[in-house]
Amino acid sequence: MGGVIVGKCIFCNSEGPFTTIEHIIPESLGNTDDILERDGVCDSCQKYFGKEIEQYVLSKSCLGFYRVLLNIKTKKNREPIFDLSRPEKNSGKIPSYHPRSDYGLKFFPYNGDDANRIEVEIVEDERFNKMLADNKIEIVMTPYMVVNIGRFLGKIALELLFKGIGDGVFDEQYEALRRYSRYGTSNEIWPLLHGVLKDPIHNWEADGGDTESRLIYRYSIFELKRYQNLVIFLFDIGSERYGIVCNQKFPNPRVVDQLIDVDGNKVQFIWYPNFR
Numbered sequence: 047m048g049g050v051i052v053g054k055c056i057f058c059n060s061e062g063p064f065t066t067i068e069h070i071i072p073e074s075l076g077n078t079d080d081i082l083e084r085d086g087v088c089d090s091c092q093k094y095f096g097k098e099i100e101q102y103v104l105s106k107s108c109l110g111f112y113r114v115l116l117n118i119k120t121k122k123n124r125e126p127i128f129d130l131s132r133p134e135k136n137s138g139k140i141p142s143y144h145p146r147s148d149y150g151l152k153f154f155p156y157n158g159d160d161a162n163r164i165e166v167e168i169v170e171d172e173r174f175n176k177m178l179a180d181n182k183i184e185i186v187m188t189p190y191m192v193v194n195i196g197r198f199l200g201k202i203a204l205e206l207l208f209k210g211i212g213d214g215v216f217d218e219q220y221e222a223l224r225r226y227s228r229y230g231t232s233n234e235i236w237p238l239l240h241g242v243l244k245d246p247i248h249n250w251e252a253d254g255g256d257t258e259s260r261l262i263y264r265y266s267i268f269e270l271k272r273y274q275n276l277v278i279f280l281f282d283i284g285s286e287r288y289g290i291v292c293n294q295k296f297p298n299p300r301v302v303d304q305l306i307d308v309d310g311n312k313v314q315f316i317w318y319p320n321f322r
């Protein structure tokens with residue numbers, strides 16, 4: 047069976063087949079290097095994450111904004127869109143709508159020279175007039191958004207762990223995140239880490255030669271040895287830092303004191319109560 051590897055999927059425990067290459071970071075964020083070569087994630091889980099999690103996170107959550115600002119095209123060379131339409135209604139128990147959040151806009155890349163400009167389509171006039179009057183757009187991280195960003199980060203973190211420690215990712219300490227990433231939750235939301243970076247990471251910088259480059263994203267995964275061996279995954283995009291604690295759903299909230307980096311960037315927990 048050329049090109050087919052039979053192993054165990056880190057998300058659903060099925061024995062494959064693994065016939066397609068898994069991108070640890072979505073290709074829609076420009077990733078071509080961080081991959082799993084037909085190993086670790088079965089075809090149906092790959093399909094599931096792409097369709098159910100990444101598509102939402104990269105076009106309807108706050109991360110989608112940066113795809114538009116930086117004009118990161120999809121692998122099929124389609125333009126990104128940040129779709130801030132009003133959610134139709136809350137599906138299931140996890141609220142996807144918040145009355146204080148601004149809705150009714152769609153954002154597209156601006157195809158001109160001005161790198162800090164984007165195009166906006168106004169779907170709801172009334173709401174837009176309020177945004178103009180307030181001179182700001184307020185996006186509330188709804189519970190639904192927190193769940194999906196958490197599952198998105200969890201999936202990336204687990205695949206990175208698999209790449210680093212192999213079958214160690216089947217260890218019991220990661221069981222909860224493996225399930226949460228793949229199957230979600232109907233009541234208990236995994237807290238997210240979030241912070242605003244002092245400097246955005248996407249500024250153009252000289253490469254050394256005549257060329258310039260900029261970062262779309264960067265990440266780190268590490269163990270806090272002095273703090274219950276918590277395994278932390280941090281993901282930066284634009285001027286924001288997102289993260290998740292991989293091996294404990296509800297750690298001591300004060301762990302954030304240990305997560306101030308050398309540049310003084312801080313994170314805090316976005317923590318929702320349980321839904322019943």
Ligand SMILES: [Zn+2]
Nearest residue numbers: 055058088091
């Ligand atoms: Zn699977």
